[in-house]
Amino acid sequence: DAGVTQSPTHLIKTRGQQVTLRCSPKSGHDTVSWYQQALGQGPQFIFQYYEEEERQRGNFPDRFSGHQFPNYSSELNVNALLLGDSALYLCASSFPPPTGRRYGYTFGSGTRLTVV
Amino acid sequence: AQKVTQAQTEISVVEKEDVTLDCVYETRDTTYYLFWYKQPPSGELVFLIRRNSFDEQNEISGRYSWNFQKSTSSFNFTITASQVVDSAVYFCALSEAYSGGGADGLTFGKGTHLIIQP
Numbered sequence: 001d002a003g004v005t006q007s008p009t010h011l012i013k014t015r016g017q018q019v020t021l022r023c024s025p026k027s028g029h030d031t032v033s034w035y036q037q038a039l040g041q042g043p044q045f046i047f048q049y050y051e052e053e054e055r056q057r058g059n060f061p062d063r064f065s066g067h068q069f070p071n072y073s074s075e076l077n078v079n080a081l082l083l084g085d086s087a088l089y090l091c092a093s094s095f096p097p098p099t100g101r102r103y104g105y106t107f108g109s110g111t112r113l114t115v116v
Numbered sequence: 117a118q119k120v121t122q123a124q125t126e127i128s129v130v131e132k133e134d135v136t137l138d139c140v141y142e143t144r145d146t147t148y149y150l151f152w153y154k155q156p157p158s159g160e161l162v163f164l165i166r167r168n169s170f171d172e173q174n175e176i177s178g179r180y181s182w183n184f185q186k187s188t189s190s191f192n193f194t195i196t197a198s199q200v201v202d203s204a205v206y207f208c209a210l211s212e213a214y215s216g217g218g219a220d221g222l223t224f225g226k227g228t229h230l231i232i233q234p
Contacts, residue, residue: 033221042120042207042224043161056221088159097220104151105222107161 004093004108012114013081019113021076025093026106032074033105034066037088049074050096078113086115118143120210122225129198130233137193137228139208145169150184150191151209151222161207167191195230203232 005024013019025032031050035043045058049068068074072093078085088110094100119142129135141150152164165175167184175182179196195202209222 035222035224040226042122042209042226043222045221045223048221058221090159090161092161092222100220104163104166106163107153109158109160112159 004091004106006089006091006108006111008111009109010112010114012116015081015083015115017081018077018079019081021078021089021091021111021113022073023076023091023093023108024073025091029093029095029106030072031094031096031100032068032072033092033094034074034076035090035092036060037090037110039087043090046076055097081115083115086113088112118145118148118210118212118223120208120223120225122208122228124228125226126229126231128231128233131200132197134194134196135198135230137195137206137208137230139191139193139225141189141191141208141210143189143210143212145212147212149211151211152182152191152193153207153209155205155207155227157204164193164206198230198232200232200234203230205229 003026007022033048034046036046037043046060046064047057048055052068063079065077090110091108092105094105121140148169150167153161155161165182172184181194183192205227207224207227209224211220211222
């Protein structure tokens with residue numbers, strides 16, 4: 001039973017560029033959440049998708065956008081990259097709210113994004 | 117707004133010692149869930165436990181135990197007879213109850229880096 005799969009594992013981009021990160025949820029899960037984890041910090045919630053719609057967004061600018069596909073996989077797009085966007089980006093899958101929090105969230109290993 | 121505080125940035129103990137990781141949370145909801153995750157150097161967050169706000173019973177799982185006290189808004193995690201493999205960053209997280217059209221993003225603390233020395 002595959003867990004959450006994220007790609008790529010590492011990425012280096014130049015300031016001002018755009019990046020797309022991908023996530024495949026755990027089998028049986030249809031809800032995907034994205035988190036940003038800066039070095040030495042806890043993960044911060046970016047947004048959550050289910051039924052192919054953004055359902056909740058954390059305190060992140062519009063440069064961060066996402067998409068969910070009919071097969072429940074998801075993409076995170078970041079435009080006009082800043083040096084401060086360098087972080088580990090984690091994807092978590094779950095059942096949709098409110099069931100999700102009762103059964104927990106499964107996290108992937110993340111994508112390490114470095115902006116230079 | 118919800119908030120999770122893990123005041124201990126780093127803890128270092130010798131193997132076989134007991135260690136407690138503190139977690140204090142803030143929420144205005146009466147229904148919420150608390151979580152502990154372990155993050156090894158590989159980066160993946162490994163689920164350890166989930167607790168809902170209506171269940172204050174302490175839980176023990178092998179060498180791990182959790183003490184949930186609503187009166188002090190704390191959800192502390194104790195490792196008994198620590199082992200080198202326990203070395204990791206541990207995160208406490210909170211999710212408030214679903215209401216209306218809301219979703220259920222987690223609010224994490226800053227984590228505690230636990231170092232178990234042989």
